Amino acid sequence: MLFSSITFLFIFLPVTLVLYFVVPHKFRNIIMLIASLIFYAWGEPVYIILMLLSIFLNYVCGLDICQKEDDPQKAHRSLIFAIVANLLLLGFFKYYGFLLDSLNAVLPVDIPYRELPLPIGISFYTFQALSYIMDVYRKEVRPQKNILYFAMYICMFPQLIAGPIVRYIDIEEQLKNRTVTMRKFGQGAEYFMIGLAKKVILANSVGQVFDQIAGLQLGSFSVLTAWVGCISYAFQIYFDFSGYSDMAVGLGKMFGFEFRRNFDYPYTSSSITEFWRRWHISLSTWFREYVYIPLGGNRCTQSRHIMNLLVVWMLTGLWHGAAWNFLFWGLYYGILLVLEKYVWGQALERLPSVVRHIYSMVLVLIGWVFFFSPSLGYAMKYLGAMFGAGASAFADKQALYYILTHWLLYLLAVIGSSAVGYSLIRRIVGSFDNNRAKRAAAGVVYIGMFLISIAYLVTESFNPFLYFRF
Amino acid sequence: MMDRELNGTGSRRAAGRMNRPGIAEVAKYVVMAVIIVYIVLLMIYASGSTRSFNEIEKAVESVLDTDNLKKAEGQGLKRYYGLNSADYEGVMLYTSESSMSAEEVLLIKVKNEGQMKRVKEAVEKRLANRKNDFEGYAPKEVQLLEQSQLTVRGKFLFLAIAPRAAEYKDTFAKSL
Numbered sequence: 001m002l003f004s005s006i007t008f009l010f011i012f013l014p015v016t017l018v019l020y021f022v023v024p025h026k027f028r029n030i031i032m033l034i035a036s037l038i039f040y041a042w043g044e045p046v047y048i049i050l051m052l053l054s055i056f057l058n059y060v061c062g063l064d065i066c067q068k069e070d071d072p073q074k075a076h077r078s079l080i081f082a083i084v085a086n087l088l089l090l091g092f093f094k095y096y097g098f099l100l101d102s103l104n105a106v107l108p109v110d111i112p113y114r115e116l117p118l119p120i121g122i123s124f125y126t127f128q129a130l131s132y133i134m135d136v137y138r139k140e141v142r143p144q145k146n147i148l149y150f151a152m153y154i155c156m157f158p159q160l161i162a163g164p165i166v167r168y169i170d171i172e173e174q175l176k177n178r179t180v181t182m183r184k185f186g187q188g189a190e191y192f193m194i195g196l197a198k199k200v201i202l203a204n205s206v207g208q209v210f211d212q213i214a215g216l217q218l219g220s221f222s223v224l225t226a227w228v229g230c231i232s233y234a235f236q237i238y239f240d241f242s243g244y245s246d247m248a249v250g251l252g253k254m255f256g257f258e259f260r261r262n263f264d265y266p267y268t269s270s271s272i273t274e275f276w277r278r279w280h281i282s283l284s285t286w287f288r289e290y291v292y293i294p295l296g297g298n299r300c301t302q303s304r305h306i307m308n309l310l311v312v313w314m315l316t317g318l319w320h321g322a323a324w325n326f327l328f329w330g331l332y333y334g335i336l337l338v339l340e341k342y343v344w345g346q347a348l349e350r351l352p353s354v355v356r357h358i359y360s361m362v363l364v365l366i367g368w369v370f371f372f373s374p375s376l377g378y379a380m381k382y383l384g385a386m387f388g389a390g391a392s393a394f395a396d397k398q399a400l401y402y403i404l405t406h407w408l409l410y411l412l413a414v415i416g417s418s419a420v421g422y423s424l425i426r427r428i429v430g431s432f433d434n435n436r437a438k439r440a441a442a443g444v445v446y447i448g449m450f451l452i453s454i455a456y457l458v459t460e461s462f463n464p465f466l467y468f469r470f
Numbered sequence: 471m472m473d474r475e476l477n478g479t480g481s482r483r484a485a486g487r488m489n490r491p492g493i494a495e496v497a498k499y500v501v502m503a504v505i506i507v508y509i510v511l512l513m514i515y516a517s518g519s520t521r522s523f524n525e526i527e528k529a530v531e532s533v534l535d536t537d538n539l540k541k542a543e544g545q546g547l548k549r550y551y552g553l554n555s556a557d558y559e560g561v562m563l564y565t566s567e568s569s570m571s572a573e574e575v576l577l578i579k580v581k582n583e584g585q586m587k588r589v590k591e592a593v594e595k596r597l598a599n600r601k602n603d604f605e606g607y608a609p610k611e612v613q614l615l616e617q618s619q620l621t622v623r624g625k626f627l628f629l630a631i632a633p634r635a636a637e638y639k640d641t642f643a644k645s646l
Contacts, residue, residue, distance in 0.1 A: 057498060113519075114517035114520075
């Protein structure tokens, strides 16, 4: 079930909210857990068993590590078992087809295999479970003895299928004690409606432009069209994913949780390093805490540090998908971060901010080409078209058509992807003198946004969600 | 002396307790074993296949009773299901020669998993429409529709509305 679906908005969410607030406090977690299982089973009736087994496995692994904490060797062995078991599960469902396809392509063999669809959210919930296991081993948290709380942590529906990846340490206390005030609920609803509007109004609209351009024959469009396509995708993936994250954070607040934000206006970055501090923050944090720092981080020799960065970014690429282009995309960012750290980082800081911003955005756009391309070959050809090789012309009527018919959409996208959009809303609401008028203005703005989103949902059938496949 | 013996027995017991696996340790191996069984069952009953569309199509056609069925061309998928056959890796559609019969067999291999949701919705819509068409005057056809076999295995979708639908579905599953 998608947050941006009529079923979720008008049946699932209202029913869950009513039940959650009607039942006594002690039953709220049970309601939340049942709702989360229904939410997942709606789209993945078969794989709900896998998720439940993963919950049981990590629950007992956490207890086992704790029971062995007096014997470091045994505790370490238990940790390795838990990590390997989780990675094998993720690897089997996500990567074994890729591995066999790669073998079939490289070797003179044709190994047939039975393929299974990717369980939705497996990358997210496996990473959450791994963070718990590693934090228990490091004694940063005590293992959760109540399986209800633990199951809630793994499969809470607001962040189950698309993150943000929540660390157990961050919500351990909230699983037991949390409060929902009117103010917090209102903030949550605000976040949710902003996220919904980002997803439905902006992401879906620019996504349609991108789909049209991506459907054109390579070589049949101009340089400008190629850039319009790439920029459209950049906006689509940002509003799609950050919109979904905002909805998750908002829903969390409505049920009393506090999740950290996953995006911080990444397209306003002045360097690639800054971009990755602002994009998918929960994933970067996870890799920093559980891979980069254990590998030695930057407290080692220069060559080792470079190696650490490249390993982490290759894994980040692979996390996004089992394909060579994702691996390449990760490596591309790894190399850029190494170059910013050791080659041109200081020189970059001396440049005017406009130049730094253009530098960052051009590199990010090139990165998205690897991300959206079905293969590396396609990515190279598309990049060629963006820089004139294999393009039909520099600009043509087609490119002008896309720009002239969608200029308002792109203007909204630029505003929405910077802090200007949100501060504009705050300014409109804050321009009224008394609190009553402010509340009324906020209601008009947010309900207006919600109604427009619903109108889009009802009239448009195009409602994909890009991060589903991760 | 007795104390020493008691202490000795006690420490051996304690050592035994230390070496004995705890409930959590046993449970993790049990859960892992259940996961492996679950994956094996998934592979048998829910997996798709990398076999080509033509291989699966041939296997299904080999058991089809085509006395009352005719193979529809590409336009058939558009006409009956609202889908463009060019969008998919392969399409095989058999429809009844008689408008009074609900018999139909459909096999589609999608190019990517993202297409499957739309295809499945279209098939479910078609089934609902056909039930509406026959409701009230052709109870046998309605029964055929109710006993129809719809299954999704990886990138393949298979639908059989026929008296031998279960057999067709078995053949499809075995051919993967």
